[in-house]
Amino acid sequence: MNKVPMTHQGHAQLQEELRWRTQEERPRIIEAIAEARAHGDLSENAEYHAAKEAQGHNEGRISELEGLLSRADVINVSAMSGDIVKFGATVTLIDEDTEQEKVYQIVGDQEADVKAGKISISSPIARALIGKTIGDSVEVQAPGGARGYEIDDVKFV
Known part of the structure; x- marks a missing residue:
């Protein structure tokens, strides 16, 4: 597992992005999916497909951030x-x-x-x-x- 060098400031920025994506963005996207589902037929529901795509992007970035932070080599x-x-x-x-x-x-x-x-x-x-x-x-x-x-x-x- 390769260490990822970063400064304290860079590490803090990644932690903040992870917090935002998990605590704010994820619930917002889940709400958007639920709202789009309520509109009925999912096969032609553009709002539903857009929300699912946003969810996939967000979850991918969360995984990426968790990986980076787990391999972080914070340099003072x-x-x-x-x-x-x-x-x-x-x-x-x-x-x-x-x-x-x-x-x-x-x-x-x-x-x-x-x-x-x-x-x-x-x-x-x-x-x-x-x-x-x-x-x-x-x-x-x-x-x-x-x-x-x-x-x-x-x-x-």
């Missing part, structure tokens, strides 16, 4: 230190072409959100950064082509 990022990039690090990069600054935190696959500055440990940029230190240059093979970055800062917050 605030207890980490140093200037070597590793899981949980918040890395400040300088684009070597544009001199533009970018800040990313390396997190688990389930909590990645590029718009929020959180990149997956399995992403090309994170894989290029792991093990490097402040001042190192890295070349990242991205979908838009190769990009060069210099590591300006590494923090663990």
Whole structure:
């Protein structure tokens, strides 16, 4: 069984989603199914089929969340230190072409959100950064082509 690395924040978000899906969404869907059943003929009842599909999706996600949480390897990022990039690090990069600054935190696959500055440990940029230190240059093979970055800062917050 493979452990799934995640931060405390990512673990809490998954727990909250599981709670919402089991305690709020599941009862709502059951109510929708019961209401649709009351309308009669189920073979041509679009509301019933939509509710059953929603139920299948919700139950699938609940199983997925339970599996992820059971395999979670929660890493306390605030207890980490140093200037070597590793899981949980918040890395400040300088684009070597544009001199533009970018800040990313390396997190688990389930909590990645590029718009929020959180990149997956399995992403090309994170894989290029792991093990490097402040001042190192890295070349990242991205979908838009190769990009060069210099590591300006590494923090663990």
